Amino acid sequence: MNMTEHHPISAPDFMPVNELRATQLSRLQRTVQQAYDHVPLFHRRLDERGLKPADVRSLEDVRRLPFTVKADLRDTYPYGLFAAPMKEIVRLHASSGTTGKPIVVAYTQDDIRVWTETIMRSLVSCGLHAGDIVQNAYGYGLFTGGLGAHYGAEALGATVIPISGGNTERQLMVMKDFGVTAICCTPSYFLHLIDQSQQMGVDLKKLPLRAGVFGAEPWTENMRERIEAQSNIKAYDIYGLTEIIGPGVGIECAHQAGLHIFEDHFLAEIIDPETLEPLPIGSEGELVLTTLSKQAMPMIRYRTRDITAFYTEPCACGRSIRRIRRIGRRSDDMLIIRGINVFPSQIEAGLLRIEGTLPHYQIVLTREKDLDQMEVQVEVTPEVFSDEVRGLEELRKKIVRSIETITGIRVALRLVEPHTIQRSEGKAKRVIDKRNM
Amino acid sequence: MKIHQLSVFLENKPGQLRTACEVLAKARINLVTLSLADTVQFGILRLVIEDWQKAKTVLETAGCVVKVTEVLAIEVADQPGGLAQILEIVDHAGLNIEYMYAFTEKRGGKAALVFRFENADTAEQALKANGINMLGDVELFRRA
Secondary structure (H helix, E strand, O other), X not given: OOOOOOOHHHHHHHOOHHXXXXXXHHHHHHHHHHHHHHOHHHHHHHHHOOOOHHHOOXXXXXXXXXXXXXXXXXXXXXXXXXXXXXXXXXXXXXXXXXXXXOEEEEEEHHHHHHHHHHHHHHHHHOOOOOOOEEEEOOOOXXXXXXXHHHHHHHHHOOEEEOOOOOOHHHHHHHHHHOOOXXXXXXXXXXXXXXXXXXXXXOOHHHOOOOEEEEOOOOOOHHHHHHHHHHHOOEEEEXXXXXXXXXXXXXXXOOOOOOEEEOOOOEEEEEEOOOOOOEOOOOOOEEEEEEEOOOOOOOOOOEEXXXXXXXXXXOOOOOOOOOEEOOOOEEOOOOEEEOOEEEOHHHHHHHHHOOOOOOOOEEEEEEEEOOXXXXXXXXXXOOOOOOOOHHHHHHHHHHHHHHHHXXXXXXXXXXXXXXXXXXXXXXXXXXXXXXXXX | OEXXXXXXXXXXXXXXXXXXXXXXXXXXXXXXXXXXXXXXXXEEEEEEEXXXXXXXXXXXXXXXXXXXXXXXXXXXXXXOOHHHHHHHHHHHOOOOEEEEEEOOOOEOOEEEEEEEEOOHHHHHHHHHHOOOOEEOHHHHHHOO
8 A cells, every 4th residue: 555645535635625615615505504494493593693594605604604602502402403303313422511411412324424534534644544553542432532533443444442441551451462553542641651651661662553643632732742752653633522523523634733624524713702703814713613514413603612723824735624723722721810811721831841840730729718729739750859858849939930921820839749640531630620619 | 989869759748658668668678767858848758778779669660759869978976076077078178068867877886977969979079088988888788
Protein backbone atom coordinates (compact mmCIF):
# COMPACT_ATOMS: atom_id res chain seq x y z
CA MET A 1 0.00 0.00 0.00
CA ASN A 2 1.31 3.41 -0.94
CA MET A 3 1.25 5.38 2.30
CA THR A 4 1.50 8.74 0.60
CA GLU A 5 -1.89 8.20 -1.00
CA HIS A 6 -4.94 8.62 1.10
CA HIS A 7 -7.69 6.08 1.53
CA PRO A 8 -10.49 6.79 -1.01
CA ILE A 9 -12.82 7.55 1.92
CA SER A 10 -10.87 10.78 2.46
CA ALA A 11 -11.68 12.15 -1.01
CA PRO A 12 -14.22 14.71 0.33
CA ASP A 13 -11.42 16.25 2.44
CA PHE A 14 -9.86 17.45 -0.82
CA MET A 15 -13.05 18.47 -2.66
CA PRO A 16 -12.80 21.71 -4.68
CA VAL A 17 -14.12 24.55 -2.50
CA ASN A 18 -16.99 25.60 -4.80
CA GLU A 19 -18.17 22.00 -4.96
CA LEU A 20 -17.91 21.76 -1.18
CA ARG A 21 -20.01 24.91 -0.65
CA ALA A 22 -22.63 23.68 -3.12
CA THR A 23 -22.81 20.35 -1.27
CA GLN A 24 -23.15 22.20 2.02
CA LEU A 25 -26.00 24.37 0.73
CA SER A 26 -28.08 21.54 -0.69
CA ARG A 27 -27.57 19.50 2.49
CA LEU A 28 -28.39 22.50 4.68
CA GLN A 29 -31.63 23.06 2.81
CA ARG A 30 -32.58 19.41 3.16
CA THR A 31 -31.72 19.41 6.90
CA VAL A 32 -33.73 22.55 7.62
CA GLN A 33 -36.74 21.15 5.78
CA GLN A 34 -36.49 17.90 7.66
CA ALA A 35 -36.17 19.59 11.07
CA TYR A 36 -39.07 21.90 10.23
CA ASP A 37 -41.26 18.97 9.24
CA HIS A 38 -40.44 16.70 12.19
CA VAL A 39 -39.15 18.68 15.18
CA PRO A 40 -41.94 20.74 16.80
CA LEU A 41 -39.52 22.99 18.70
CA PHE A 42 -37.69 23.97 15.51
CA HIS A 43 -40.97 24.39 13.60
CA ARG A 44 -42.28 26.78 16.24
CA ARG A 45 -39.05 28.77 16.35
CA LEU A 46 -39.01 29.24 12.57
CA ASP A 47 -42.67 30.28 12.61
CA GLU A 48 -41.95 32.81 15.35
CA ARG A 49 -39.33 34.37 13.08
CA GLY A 50 -41.69 34.30 10.12
CA LEU A 51 -39.31 32.02 8.25
CA LYS A 52 -39.88 29.01 6.02
CA PRO A 53 -37.25 26.41 5.08
CA ALA A 54 -37.36 27.80 1.55
CA ASP A 55 -35.90 31.06 2.89
CA VAL A 56 -32.53 29.34 3.13
CA ARG A 57 -31.19 30.24 -0.32
CA SER A 58 -27.50 30.66 0.47
CA LEU A 59 -25.09 29.42 3.11
CA GLU A 60 -25.14 32.89 4.69
CA ASP A 61 -28.88 32.44 5.33
CA VAL A 62 -27.97 30.01 8.12
CA ARG A 63 -27.47 33.14 10.21
CA ARG A 64 -31.22 33.80 10.13
CA LEU A 65 -31.95 30.47 11.79
CA PRO A 66 -32.47 30.11 15.56
CA PHE A 67 -29.73 28.65 17.78
CA THR A 68 -30.04 25.35 19.58
CA VAL A 69 -28.53 25.09 23.07
CA LYS A 70 -27.88 22.24 25.47
CA ALA A 71 -30.92 23.21 27.55
CA ASP A 72 -33.10 22.44 24.50
CA LEU A 73 -31.93 18.83 24.66
CA ARG A 74 -32.68 18.65 28.37
CA ASP A 75 -36.06 20.31 28.02
CA THR A 76 -37.15 17.87 25.32
CA TYR A 77 -35.66 14.83 27.12
CA PRO A 78 -35.54 12.12 26.01
CA TYR A 79 -36.86 12.00 22.40
CA GLY A 80 -38.20 15.50 21.75
CA LEU A 81 -35.68 16.53 19.09
CA PHE A 82 -35.80 13.32 17.07
CA ALA A 83 -36.71 13.87 13.43
CA ALA A 84 -37.02 10.21 12.44
CA PRO A 85 -39.52 7.60 13.59
CA MET A 86 -38.25 5.18 16.23
CA LYS A 87 -38.33 2.28 13.79
CA GLU A 88 -35.57 3.98 11.80
CA ILE A 89 -33.47 4.76 14.84
CA VAL A 90 -30.87 2.07 15.40
CA ARG A 91 -28.80 3.56 18.20
CA LEU A 92 -29.05 5.87 21.17
CA HIS A 93 -26.18 7.46 23.05
CA ALA A 94 -26.28 9.78 26.03
CA SER A 95 -23.90 12.16 27.67
CA SER A 96 -23.76 12.25 31.42
CA GLY A 97 -25.16 15.50 32.64
CA THR A 98 -23.36 17.08 35.55
CA THR A 99 -26.76 18.02 36.88
CA GLY A 100 -29.96 16.03 36.57
CA LYS A 101 -30.91 14.14 33.43
CA PRO A 102 -28.47 13.22 30.69
CA ILE A 103 -29.00 14.33 27.11
CA VAL A 104 -29.99 11.65 24.62
CA VAL A 105 -28.94 11.50 20.98
CA ALA A 106 -30.13 9.20 18.18
CA TYR A 107 -28.74 7.67 15.01
CA THR A 108 -30.36 6.09 12.00
CA GLN A 109 -28.47 3.45 10.04
CA ASP A 110 -27.36 6.18 7.68
CA ASP A 111 -26.20 8.37 10.57
CA ILE A 112 -24.01 5.50 11.77
CA ARG A 113 -22.61 5.25 8.24
CA VAL A 114 -21.74 8.97 8.20
CA TRP A 115 -20.22 8.78 11.66
CA THR A 116 -18.14 5.76 10.70
CA GLU A 117 -16.99 7.66 7.63
CA THR A 118 -15.89 10.75 9.60
CA ILE A 119 -13.98 8.57 12.05
CA MET A 120 -12.31 6.74 9.16
CA ARG A 121 -11.35 10.07 7.61
CA SER A 122 -10.05 11.18 11.01
CA LEU A 123 -7.88 8.11 11.43
CA VAL A 124 -6.54 8.41 7.88
CA SER A 125 -5.67 12.02 8.69
CA CYS A 126 -3.64 10.72 11.66
CA GLY A 127 -1.72 8.43 9.31
CA LEU A 128 -3.55 5.23 10.25
CA HIS A 129 -4.40 2.52 7.73
CA ALA A 130 -5.45 -1.08 7.37
CA GLY A 131 -3.07 -3.22 9.35
CA ASP A 132 -2.74 -0.85 12.27
CA ILE A 133 -3.47 -2.33 15.69
CA VAL A 134 -5.69 0.14 17.49
CA GLN A 135 -6.17 0.07 21.25
CA ASN A 136 -9.49 1.77 21.81
CA ALA A 137 -9.40 2.96 25.41
CA TYR A 138 -12.36 5.29 25.11
CA GLY A 139 -15.20 4.09 27.30
CA TYR A 140 -17.70 1.81 25.57
CA GLY A 141 -21.32 2.40 26.41
CA LEU A 142 -23.56 5.42 26.36
CA PHE A 143 -20.51 7.63 25.83
CA THR A 144 -19.98 8.16 22.10
CA GLY A 145 -16.19 7.80 22.22
CA GLY A 146 -15.89 4.04 22.48
CA LEU A 147 -18.28 2.83 19.81
CA GLY A 148 -17.57 5.79 17.54
CA ALA A 149 -13.85 5.10 17.34
CA HIS A 150 -14.52 1.36 17.18
CA TYR A 151 -16.72 1.46 14.08
CA GLY A 152 -14.40 3.84 12.24
CA ALA A 153 -11.21 1.92 13.00
CA GLU A 154 -12.81 -1.39 12.06
CA ALA A 155 -14.18 -0.01 8.78
CA LEU A 156 -10.71 1.24 7.95
CA GLY A 157 -9.44 -2.30 8.21
CA ALA A 158 -7.45 -1.76 11.37
CA THR A 159 -7.35 -4.40 14.10
CA VAL A 160 -9.43 -2.98 16.92
CA ILE A 161 -8.79 -3.91 20.55
CA PRO A 162 -12.01 -2.87 22.30
CA ILE A 163 -10.40 -2.59 25.73
CA SER A 164 -12.51 0.40 26.82
CA GLY A 165 -11.32 2.67 29.64
CA GLY A 166 -9.73 1.80 32.96
CA ASN A 167 -7.52 -0.95 34.34
CA THR A 168 -4.27 0.78 33.51
CA GLU A 169 -2.00 -2.19 34.14
CA ARG A 170 -3.94 -4.32 31.71
CA GLN A 171 -3.89 -1.47 29.17
CA LEU A 172 -0.09 -1.41 29.32
CA MET A 173 0.21 -5.18 29.16
CA VAL A 174 -2.02 -5.28 26.07
CA MET A 175 -0.19 -2.37 24.48
CA LYS A 176 3.12 -4.16 24.88
CA ASP A 177 2.10 -7.76 24.19
CA PHE A 178 -0.31 -7.11 21.29
CA GLY A 179 2.07 -4.80 19.43
CA VAL A 180 -0.36 -1.87 19.50
CA THR A 181 0.49 0.82 16.92
CA ALA A 182 -2.18 3.42 17.77
CA ILE A 183 -4.29 4.32 20.77
CA CYS A 184 -7.54 6.25 21.19
CA CYS A 185 -8.28 7.78 24.60
CA THR A 186 -8.42 11.07 26.45
CA PRO A 187 -5.08 12.92 26.62
CA SER A 188 -5.17 12.98 30.42
CA TYR A 189 -5.62 9.22 30.50
CA PHE A 190 -2.65 8.78 28.20
CA LEU A 191 -0.55 10.89 30.57
CA HIS A 192 -1.67 8.54 33.30
CA LEU A 193 -0.58 5.58 31.16
CA ILE A 194 2.84 7.21 30.70
CA ASP A 195 3.13 7.60 34.48
CA GLN A 196 2.16 4.03 35.13
CA SER A 197 4.41 2.67 32.40
CA GLN A 198 7.39 4.25 34.14
CA GLN A 199 6.42 2.62 37.41
CA MET A 200 5.91 -0.73 35.71
CA GLY A 201 9.22 -0.47 33.92
CA VAL A 202 7.63 -0.41 30.45
CA ASP A 203 9.42 1.92 28.04
CA LEU A 204 6.74 3.29 25.70
CA LYS A 205 9.46 4.60 23.40
CA LYS A 206 10.51 1.06 22.61
CA LEU A 207 7.01 -0.11 21.68
CA PRO A 208 5.62 -0.03 18.12
CA LEU A 209 3.04 2.55 19.29
CA ARG A 210 3.32 5.53 16.95
CA ALA A 211 0.08 7.52 17.10
CA GLY A 212 -2.46 8.64 19.66
CA VAL A 213 -5.90 9.97 18.77
CA PHE A 214 -6.78 12.07 21.78
CA GLY A 215 -10.00 13.89 22.46
CA ALA A 216 -13.11 14.37 24.61
CA GLU A 217 -11.46 17.12 26.67
CA PRO A 218 -9.51 20.30 25.97
CA TRP A 219 -5.73 19.96 26.11
CA THR A 220 -2.81 22.22 25.44
CA GLU A 221 0.12 22.33 23.05
CA ASN A 222 2.51 21.88 26.00
CA MET A 223 0.68 18.73 26.96
CA ARG A 224 1.19 17.44 23.44
CA GLU A 225 4.90 18.19 23.64
CA ARG A 226 5.18 16.23 26.87
CA ILE A 227 3.20 13.30 25.56
CA GLU A 228 5.26 13.14 22.38
CA ALA A 229 8.58 13.54 24.18
CA GLN A 230 7.84 10.90 26.77
CA SER A 231 6.30 8.27 24.53
CA ASN A 232 7.79 8.98 21.12
CA ILE A 233 4.38 8.96 19.41
CA LYS A 234 2.53 11.58 17.39
CA ALA A 235 -0.36 12.92 19.45
CA TYR A 236 -3.35 14.07 17.39
CA ASP A 237 -6.29 16.08 18.60
CA ILE A 238 -9.73 14.82 17.60
CA TYR A 239 -12.80 16.96 18.11
CA GLY A 240 -16.43 16.12 18.48
CA LEU A 241 -19.41 16.35 20.73
CA THR A 242 -22.29 14.08 21.54
CA GLU A 243 -24.93 16.59 20.44
CA ILE A 244 -23.49 16.75 16.92
CA ILE A 245 -22.41 13.13 16.33
CA GLY A 246 -19.68 12.24 18.84
CA PRO A 247 -15.96 12.25 18.01
CA GLY A 248 -15.10 12.83 14.36
CA VAL A 249 -16.37 16.36 13.79
CA GLY A 250 -12.82 17.59 13.30
CA ILE A 251 -9.31 16.19 13.27
CA GLU A 252 -5.69 17.25 12.96
CA CYS A 253 -3.59 16.14 10.02
CA ALA A 254 0.11 15.32 9.81
CA HIS A 255 0.89 19.03 10.14
CA GLN A 256 -0.78 19.22 13.56
CA ALA A 257 -1.77 22.80 12.88
CA GLY A 258 -5.42 23.12 13.70
CA LEU A 259 -8.33 20.73 13.25
CA HIS A 260 -9.96 20.16 9.89
CA ILE A 261 -13.73 20.19 10.20
CA PHE A 262 -15.56 17.67 8.02
CA GLU A 263 -17.44 20.51 6.38
CA ASP A 264 -19.40 18.32 4.00
CA HIS A 265 -21.23 16.97 7.07
CA PHE A 266 -20.97 19.87 9.52
CA LEU A 267 -21.46 23.56 8.84
CA ALA A 268 -19.27 25.63 11.15
CA GLU A 269 -19.70 29.26 12.20
CA ILE A 270 -17.83 31.35 14.73
CA ILE A 271 -19.97 33.79 16.69
CA ASP A 272 -19.46 36.31 19.42
CA PRO A 273 -20.84 34.50 22.50
CA GLU A 274 -22.10 37.80 23.93
CA THR A 275 -23.77 39.46 20.97
CA LEU A 276 -24.40 36.17 19.09
CA GLU A 277 -23.31 37.92 15.89
CA PRO A 278 -21.17 36.03 13.35
CA LEU A 279 -17.50 37.00 13.49
CA PRO A 280 -15.19 37.58 10.53
CA ILE A 281 -12.97 34.66 9.50
CA GLY A 282 -9.96 34.44 11.79
CA SER A 283 -11.57 36.04 14.84
CA GLU A 284 -11.86 34.08 18.04
CA GLY A 285 -15.33 33.19 19.22
CA GLU A 286 -17.74 30.39 19.98
CA LEU A 287 -18.03 27.54 17.52
CA VAL A 288 -21.58 26.94 16.26
CA LEU A 289 -22.29 23.76 14.32
CA THR A 290 -25.12 22.66 12.07
CA THR A 291 -25.34 19.04 11.03
CA LEU A 292 -25.73 18.58 7.28
CA SER A 293 -26.25 14.83 7.02
CA LYS A 294 -27.85 13.71 10.24
CA GLN A 295 -31.29 12.15 9.90
CA ALA A 296 -32.34 11.02 13.36
CA MET A 297 -31.49 14.23 15.13
CA PRO A 298 -30.53 17.18 12.97
CA MET A 299 -28.91 20.01 14.95
CA ILE A 300 -29.39 23.51 13.70
CA ARG A 301 -26.85 26.09 14.86
CA TYR A 302 -25.86 24.23 17.97
CA ARG A 303 -23.89 26.42 20.37
CA THR A 304 -20.90 24.26 21.31
CA ARG A 305 -19.53 26.67 23.97
CA ASP A 306 -16.11 25.82 22.59
CA ILE A 307 -13.93 28.85 21.92
CA THR A 308 -11.85 28.76 18.74
CA ALA A 309 -11.15 30.55 15.44
CA PHE A 310 -10.90 29.61 11.79
CA TYR A 311 -7.49 29.52 10.18
CA THR A 312 -7.38 31.87 7.23
CA GLU A 313 -4.60 30.08 5.36
CA PRO A 314 -5.12 26.77 3.57
CA CYS A 315 -3.35 23.81 5.15
CA ALA A 316 -0.12 22.42 3.68
CA CYS A 317 -1.72 18.96 3.62
CA GLY A 318 -3.92 20.04 0.73
CA ARG A 319 -7.26 19.41 2.41
CA SER A 320 -9.83 21.96 1.26
CA ILE A 321 -11.97 21.55 4.36
CA ARG A 322 -11.22 24.42 6.72
CA ARG A 323 -9.35 24.27 10.00
CA ILE A 324 -10.19 25.63 13.41
CA ARG A 325 -7.71 26.31 16.18
CA ARG A 326 -7.45 23.64 18.86
CA ILE A 327 -10.06 24.11 21.54
CA GLY A 328 -8.19 25.49 24.53
CA ARG A 329 -11.21 26.52 26.49
CA ARG A 330 -14.96 26.51 26.59
CA SER A 331 -17.10 29.49 27.23
CA ASP A 332 -18.78 27.61 30.07
CA ASP A 333 -15.90 26.00 31.96
CA MET A 334 -15.07 29.51 32.97
CA LEU A 335 -14.68 29.96 36.70
CA ILE A 336 -15.54 33.26 38.22
CA ILE A 337 -13.21 33.89 41.15
CA ARG A 338 -13.99 37.08 43.00
CA GLY A 339 -15.38 38.48 39.79
CA ILE A 340 -12.40 37.52 37.65
CA ASN A 341 -12.91 35.06 34.81
CA VAL A 342 -10.52 32.14 35.02
CA PHE A 343 -10.26 29.13 32.73
CA PRO A 344 -8.67 25.89 33.95
CA SER A 345 -6.54 25.95 30.78
CA GLN A 346 -4.95 29.18 31.99
CA ILE A 347 -3.90 27.49 35.22
CA GLU A 348 -2.46 24.66 33.15
CA ALA A 349 -0.57 27.09 30.95
CA GLY A 350 0.83 28.77 34.07
CA LEU A 351 2.03 25.45 35.44
CA LEU A 352 3.59 24.32 32.20
CA ARG A 353 5.72 27.43 31.99
CA ILE A 354 7.62 26.10 35.00
CA GLU A 355 10.20 23.58 33.83
CA GLY A 356 9.53 20.07 35.00
CA THR A 357 6.04 20.59 36.33
CA LEU A 358 3.79 17.89 34.96
CA PRO A 359 0.22 18.92 34.42
CA HIS A 360 -1.13 16.84 37.27
CA TYR A 361 -3.04 19.45 39.09
CA GLN A 362 -6.41 20.17 40.58
CA ILE A 363 -8.25 23.35 41.36
CA VAL A 364 -10.20 23.43 44.61
CA LEU A 365 -12.69 26.23 45.09
CA THR A 366 -13.98 27.13 48.51
CA ARG A 367 -15.72 30.10 50.00
CA GLU A 368 -14.51 31.62 53.23
CA LYS A 369 -16.31 34.60 54.73
CA ASP A 370 -18.15 35.14 51.45
CA LEU A 371 -14.87 35.29 49.56
CA ASP A 372 -13.98 32.79 46.85
CA GLN A 373 -10.76 30.96 47.57
CA MET A 374 -8.91 29.13 44.86
CA GLU A 375 -6.35 26.54 45.77
CA VAL A 376 -4.25 24.88 43.11
CA GLN A 377 -2.77 21.53 44.09
CA VAL A 378 0.26 20.45 42.12
CA GLU A 379 2.08 17.16 42.35
CA VAL A 380 5.80 17.42 43.05
CA THR A 381 7.99 15.69 40.47
CA PRO A 382 11.62 14.54 40.84
CA GLU A 383 12.63 17.28 38.38
CA VAL A 384 11.44 20.11 40.58
CA PHE A 385 11.95 18.61 44.02
CA SER A 386 14.63 20.26 46.13
CA ASP A 387 16.16 18.98 49.37
CA GLU A 388 16.02 22.52 50.71
CA VAL A 389 12.92 24.12 52.18
CA ARG A 390 13.93 27.34 50.47
CA GLY A 391 14.06 25.59 47.11
CA LEU A 392 10.51 24.30 47.43
CA GLU A 393 9.22 27.64 48.70
CA GLU A 394 10.79 29.28 45.67
CA LEU A 395 9.12 26.76 43.40
CA ARG A 396 5.80 27.54 45.02
CA LYS A 397 6.29 31.26 44.54
CA LYS A 398 7.41 30.78 40.96
CA ILE A 399 4.25 28.84 40.13
CA VAL A 400 2.04 31.37 41.93
CA ARG A 401 3.68 34.19 39.99
CA SER A 402 3.36 32.31 36.72
CA ILE A 403 -0.37 31.71 37.27
CA GLU A 404 -0.82 35.31 38.36
CA THR A 405 0.82 36.57 35.18
CA ILE A 406 -1.72 34.70 33.08
CA THR A 407 -4.90 34.98 35.15
CA GLY A 408 -4.32 38.11 37.16
CA ILE A 409 -5.17 36.38 40.41
CA ARG A 410 -2.99 35.05 43.20
CA VAL A 411 -3.90 31.49 44.00
CA ALA A 412 -3.09 29.49 47.09
CA LEU A 413 -0.68 26.84 45.92
CA ARG A 414 -0.22 23.50 47.62
CA LEU A 415 2.50 21.08 46.67
CA VAL A 416 1.31 17.50 47.07
CA GLU A 417 2.94 14.11 46.82
CA PRO A 418 2.91 12.27 43.50
CA HIS A 419 -0.21 10.27 42.69
CA THR A 420 -2.33 11.94 45.35
CA ILE A 421 -4.48 13.72 42.78
CA GLN A 422 -6.99 11.27 41.44
CA ARG A 423 -6.20 10.18 37.89
CA SER A 424 -8.99 10.17 35.43
CA GLU A 425 -9.97 7.01 33.65
CA GLY A 426 -11.87 9.29 31.33
CA LYS A 427 -12.07 13.05 31.44
CA ALA A 428 -9.79 14.75 33.93
CA LYS A 429 -11.62 16.29 36.82
CA ARG A 430 -9.69 19.50 37.13
CA VAL A 431 -12.01 21.51 39.28
CA ILE A 432 -13.49 20.63 42.65
CA ASP A 433 -16.03 23.28 43.55
CA LYS A 434 -16.81 23.20 47.25
CA ARG A 435 -18.55 26.57 47.25
CA ASN A 436 -22.15 26.27 48.32
CA MET A 437 -23.97 28.43 45.86
CA MET B 1 34.72 12.64 51.67
CA LYS B 2 31.24 13.20 50.38
CA ILE B 3 28.41 10.87 51.29
CA HIS B 4 24.99 10.45 49.70
CA GLN B 5 21.86 11.71 51.38
CA LEU B 6 18.32 10.95 50.25
CA SER B 7 15.64 13.60 50.56
CA VAL B 8 11.98 12.64 50.40
CA PHE B 9 9.07 15.00 49.81
CA LEU B 10 6.30 14.67 52.40
CA GLU B 11 3.01 16.42 52.60
CA ASN B 12 2.42 17.84 56.02
CA LYS B 13 -0.39 15.59 57.12
CA PRO B 14 -0.77 12.78 59.64
CA GLY B 15 0.84 9.46 58.76
CA GLN B 16 3.08 10.63 55.92
CA LEU B 17 6.36 10.09 57.79
CA ARG B 18 5.25 6.69 58.96
CA THR B 19 4.41 5.60 55.41
CA ALA B 20 7.92 6.40 54.18
CA CYS B 21 9.54 4.67 57.17
CA GLU B 22 7.39 1.58 56.74
CA VAL B 23 8.42 1.28 53.11
CA LEU B 24 12.05 1.17 54.21
CA ALA B 25 11.31 -1.19 57.10
CA LYS B 26 9.62 -3.66 54.78
CA ALA B 27 12.71 -3.71 52.59
CA ARG B 28 14.80 -4.23 55.77
CA ILE B 29 16.68 -1.01 55.21
CA ASN B 30 18.27 0.56 58.27
CA LEU B 31 18.54 4.31 58.72
CA VAL B 32 21.84 5.60 59.99
CA THR B 33 20.47 9.01 60.73
CA LEU B 34 17.71 11.32 59.62
CA SER B 35 16.36 14.80 59.95
CA LEU B 36 13.04 16.33 59.14
CA ALA B 37 12.55 19.86 57.89
CA ASP B 38 9.00 21.03 57.88
CA THR B 39 6.78 23.94 57.01
CA VAL B 40 3.04 24.34 57.48
CA GLN B 41 2.47 22.75 54.09
CA PHE B 42 5.14 20.18 53.51
CA GLY B 43 8.17 18.44 54.96
CA ILE B 44 11.46 17.18 53.64
CA LEU B 45 12.74 13.98 55.16
CA ARG B 46 16.51 13.64 54.86
CA LEU B 47 18.07 10.23 55.29
CA VAL B 48 21.54 8.79 55.48
CA ILE B 49 21.45 5.14 54.54
CA GLU B 50 24.21 2.68 53.74
CA ASP B 51 22.52 1.15 50.70
CA TRP B 52 21.11 4.43 49.43
CA GLN B 53 20.63 3.16 45.87
CA LYS B 54 18.34 0.38 47.05
CA ALA B 55 16.51 2.74 49.42
CA LYS B 56 15.97 5.18 46.55
CA THR B 57 14.52 2.47 44.32
CA VAL B 58 12.26 1.19 47.10
CA LEU B 59 10.96 4.66 47.93
CA GLU B 60 10.42 5.60 44.30
CA THR B 61 8.57 2.38 43.62
CA ALA B 62 6.31 3.31 46.54
CA GLY B 63 5.57 6.56 44.71
CA CYS B 64 7.84 8.93 46.68
CA VAL B 65 9.76 11.78 45.12
CA VAL B 66 13.40 11.22 46.09
CA LYS B 67 16.46 13.32 45.50
CA VAL B 68 20.09 12.36 46.07
CA THR B 69 22.35 15.08 47.47
CA GLU B 70 26.02 15.01 48.31
CA VAL B 71 26.67 16.05 51.88
CA LEU B 72 29.66 15.94 54.23
CA ALA B 73 29.74 13.98 57.47
CA ILE B 74 32.12 15.93 59.63
CA GLU B 75 33.78 14.64 62.75
CA VAL B 76 33.43 17.03 65.69
CA ALA B 77 35.24 16.83 69.02
CA ASP B 78 32.61 15.99 71.64
CA GLN B 79 33.50 18.89 73.95
CA PRO B 80 32.51 22.54 74.38
CA GLY B 81 33.64 24.51 71.36
CA GLY B 82 33.80 21.48 69.09
CA LEU B 83 31.17 22.74 66.67
CA ALA B 84 32.32 26.35 67.04
CA GLN B 85 35.73 25.35 65.72
CA ILE B 86 34.19 23.87 62.58
CA LEU B 87 31.96 26.87 62.04
CA GLU B 88 34.91 29.19 62.31
CA ILE B 89 36.61 27.38 59.45
CA VAL B 90 33.38 27.48 57.49
CA ASP B 91 33.06 31.23 58.06
CA HIS B 92 36.62 31.98 57.10
CA ALA B 93 36.32 29.95 53.94
CA GLY B 94 33.15 31.91 53.07
CA LEU B 95 31.12 28.70 52.80
CA ASN B 96 27.37 28.72 52.80
CA ILE B 97 25.65 26.07 54.96
CA GLU B 98 22.24 25.16 53.59
CA TYR B 99 21.39 23.03 56.62
CA MET B 100 22.94 20.63 59.11
CA TYR B 101 21.96 17.92 61.53
CA ALA B 102 23.67 15.50 63.90
CA PHE B 103 24.25 11.79 63.84
CA THR B 104 22.32 10.17 66.64
CA GLU B 105 25.29 8.19 67.91
CA LYS B 106 28.97 8.88 68.29
CA ARG B 107 31.51 7.59 65.83
CA GLY B 108 34.74 6.35 67.41
CA GLY B 109 34.15 8.44 70.52
CA LYS B 110 33.49 11.56 68.51
CA ALA B 111 30.34 13.32 67.47
CA ALA B 112 29.49 13.62 63.80
CA LEU B 113 27.39 16.19 61.97
CA VAL B 114 25.88 16.17 58.51
CA PHE B 115 26.47 19.42 56.62
CA ARG B 116 24.79 20.37 53.39
CA PHE B 117 26.90 23.08 51.77
CA GLU B 118 25.99 25.07 48.73
CA ASN B 119 29.12 23.65 47.14
CA ALA B 120 30.22 20.36 48.67
CA ASP B 121 33.55 20.23 46.81
CA THR B 122 34.79 23.65 47.93
CA ALA B 123 33.71 22.89 51.48
CA GLU B 124 35.50 19.56 51.46
CA GLN B 125 38.75 21.17 50.34
CA ALA B 126 38.55 23.98 52.90
CA LEU B 127 37.83 21.61 55.77
CA LYS B 128 40.51 19.17 54.72
CA ALA B 129 43.04 22.01 54.53
CA ASN B 130 42.19 22.83 58.13
CA GLY B 131 42.76 19.27 59.32
CA ILE B 132 39.08 18.44 59.84
CA ASN B 133 38.23 14.78 59.48
CA MET B 134 35.31 13.80 57.34
CA LEU B 135 33.73 10.38 57.49
CA GLY B 136 33.26 8.30 54.40
CA ASP B 137 30.97 5.35 53.86
CA VAL B 138 33.43 2.92 55.46
CA GLU B 139 33.71 4.71 58.80
CA LEU B 140 30.07 5.69 58.85
CA PHE B 141 28.56 2.30 58.42
CA ARG B 142 31.17 0.07 60.09
CA ARG B 143 29.94 0.70 63.63
CA ALA B 144 26.52 -0.79 63.07
